[in-house]
Amino acid sequence: MHFLNKQKVWVFDGAMGTMLQNLACGNFNCPDELNLSQPDVVLKVHQEYIKAGSDIIQTNTFGANYLRLKRFNLENKTYEINARAVEIARNAAGGKIVAGSIGPLGELMEPYGEITKEEAFQSFVEQAKGLSEVDFINIETVQSLDEAEIIFKAVRSVNKLPISVTVTFQKTTRGYFTIMGESIIDFINRATSWDIHAVGTNCGEGFKQSLEIVCEMRELTKLPLIAKPNAGIPELKDGNIIYPETPDLIEPLIEKFFNNCVKIMGGCCGTNPEHIRIIKKIANKINYDG
Amino acid sequence: MDKSKSEILDQISELIITGNYKLIVEITQKALDNDLSSDEILNSGLLKGMEIVGIKFRDGLIFLPEVLMSARAFKAAMNIIEPLLIKDTKSNKSGIGKVLLGTVKGDIHDIGKNLVGIMLKGNGFNVVDIGVDTSTEKFIDAVDKECPDIVGLSAMLTTTMISMQKTVQALKEKFQNKIIIVGGAPVSQSFADEIGANGYAKNAIEAVELCKKLLAIKN
Numbered sequence: 220m221h222f223l224n225k226q227k228v229w230v231f232d233g234a235m236g237t238m239l240q241n242l243a244c245g246n247f248n249c250p251d252e253l254n255l256s257q258p259d260v261v262l263k264v265h266q267e268y269i270k271a272g273s274d275i276i277q278t279n280t281f282g283a284n285y286l287r288l289k290r291f292n293l294e295n296k297t298y299e300i301n302a303r304a305v306e307i308a309r310n311a312a313g314g315k316i317v318a319g320s321i322g323p324l325g326e327l328m329e330p331y332g333e334i335t336k337e338e339a340f341q342s343f344v345e346q347a348k349g350l351s352e353v354d355f356i357n358i359e360t361v362q363s364l365d366e367a368e369i370i371f372k373a374v375r376s377v378n379k380l381p382i383s384v385t386v387t388f389q390k391t392t393r394g395y396f397t398i399m400g401e402s403i404i405d406f407i408n409r410a411t412s413w414d415i416h417a418v419g420t421n422c423g424e425g426f427k428q429s430l431e432i433v434c435e436m437r438e439l440t441k442l443p444l445i446a447k448p449n450a451g452i453p454e455l456k457d458g459n460i461i462y463p464e465t466p467d468l469i470e471p472l473i474e475k476f477f478n479n480c481v482k483i484m485g486g487c488c489g490t491n492p493e494h495i496r497i498i499k500k501i502a503n504k505i506n507y508d509g
Numbered sequence: 510m511d512k513s514k515s516e517i518l519d520q521i522s523e524l525i526i527t528g529n530y531k532l533i534v535e536i537t538q539k540a541l542d543n544d545l546s547s548d549e550i551l552n553s554g555l556l557k558g559m560e561i562v563g564i565k566f567r568d569g570l571i572f573l574p575e576v577l578m579s580a581r582a583f584k585a586a587m588n589i590i591e592p593l594l595i596k597d598t599k600s601n602k603s604g605i606g607k608v609l610l611g612t613v614k615g616d617i618h619d620i621g622k623n624l625v626g627i628m629l630k631g632n633g634f635n636v637v638d639i640g641v642d643t644s645t646e647k648f649i650d651a652v653d654k655e656c657p658d659i660v661g662l663s664a665m666l667t668t669t670m671i672s673m674q675k676t677v678q679a680l681k682e683k684f685q686n687k688i689i690i691v692g693g694a695p696v697s698q699s700f701a702d703e704i705g706a707n708g709y710a711k712n713a714i715e716a717v718e719l720c721k722k723l724l725a726i727k728n
Contacts, residue, residue, distance in 0.1 A: 237667050240667060246668075248615060327577075327620060331574060392568060393570075399572055400572025452695065455670070455699075455704065460667050460668075488667065488695075489667070
């Protein structure tokens with residue numbers, strides 16, 4: 220990710236899934252499929268983020284691995300859904316950076332579940348082939364380091380694109396762990412044995428916890444850090460689902476992320492272009508004034 | 510109970526905690542050969558072990574992999590004693606309660622729901638799983654047919670939280686006193702309260718505690 224040296228800090232995009240829910244026509248079960256049936260809606264989400272100030276946008280391919288698409292009988296469209304997603308993102312990005320999103324299988328692998336490691340590997344190989352025209356691959360919402368390693372190897376088997384990995388941690392009384400029981404140190408140790416270009420955290424339980432996590436990571440690695448927190452745990456207000464961490468609430472925290480070495484800052488579930496606008500405002504201060 | 514019997518039961522608990530799904534088969538058989546009843550093996554061995562697993566998980570000492578291995582060991586032992594439990598009149602009440610589980614309409618995620626099912630079974634509950642993308646009508650029909658003590662709804666997406674709300678309301682109208690619990694990544698206690706559910710659990714282990722608590726209150 221040589222481009223990273225060109226600016227002090229970079230602005231990622233915000234949520235895709237929760238934005239699509241508001242914009243897409245009708246109900247949909249598979250957000251990745253919208254790349255084929257409603258590409259204009261996906262394009263609009265990307266454009267909104269570019270307008271809000273994103274330097275990097277991410278393809279609408281979080282769940283577009285072979286096995287996950289199979290649940291919707293779309294497995295034979297794995298390549299097409301991913302390749303089309305890259306085209307749509309490129310269209311919106313102009314000269315901006317496009318990251319290829321790869322999320323988890325959504326099922327447990329052996330010995331805890333039915334999926335074999337080989338099946339998982341092949342599932343991500345199919346996805347990686349479709350994403351070959353992006354600037355880098357972002358493996359995100361990692362909840363199992365074994366699975367992340369399989370995704371990493373699957374991407375590497377297809378091409379030499381730069382790869383970043385962001386993990387979702389849960390806070391316990393003993394600190395932050397993945398649901399599989401892996402700590403931040405476990406992640407950094409493992410990730411440094413892979414040839415990756417950036418590490419970080421995404422989703423989780425809001426901006427405050429995300430900040431705590433990146434502060435721990437900063438002590439453990441010199442790799443560029445990525446933070447993409449969600450806007451807290453959603454609540455029901457007057458019949459609508461709302462995320463509690465609104466743009467004005469997160470503003471005081473953004474500077475702290477950048478002060479703690481976060482190189483790329485965006486948002487996950489429940490964040491929208493308004494969150495990105497705030498992040499951009501602070502990023503601009505750092506890039507141009509500071 | 511003589512010492513050798515209680516030692517065997519302790520060993521069974523320990524094999525549950527360590528998730529040794531191979532050795533537990535042998536030791537469970539040994540317990541039966543030593544005249545321990547299926548009921549004793551279940552309550553003083555298997556369930557006692559699962560209870561400790563729950564405590565360790567709650568305290569962040571173990572995580573999902575360990576819990577899943579314990580559940581696997583539980584299942585292996587249950588395969589041996591289940592046929593005997595049914596014969597044993599003392600414990601013939603199909604578990605400590607019946608829970609019906611489903612993921613709400615528009616949502617196909619099921620890891621969380623399946624884990625809740627595994628853990629409930631592993632703690633002596635009778636579980637009926639009606640799958641994913643479940644319409645309100647399907648929930649109502651299933652409750653009519655199965656007559657569960659508790660209905661558990663799962664949702665992973667923000668949009669399907671609205672489906673959850675609708676289904677909970679419909680179930681509450683149709684079955685006034687039915688206990689309804691909810692869970693899933695975007696779900697919280699305040700959301701559960703807001704939509705009129707009787708309980709919320711953050712994870713599968715808490716779901717077991719919640720079901721036990723709600724049934725204790727009811728009984």
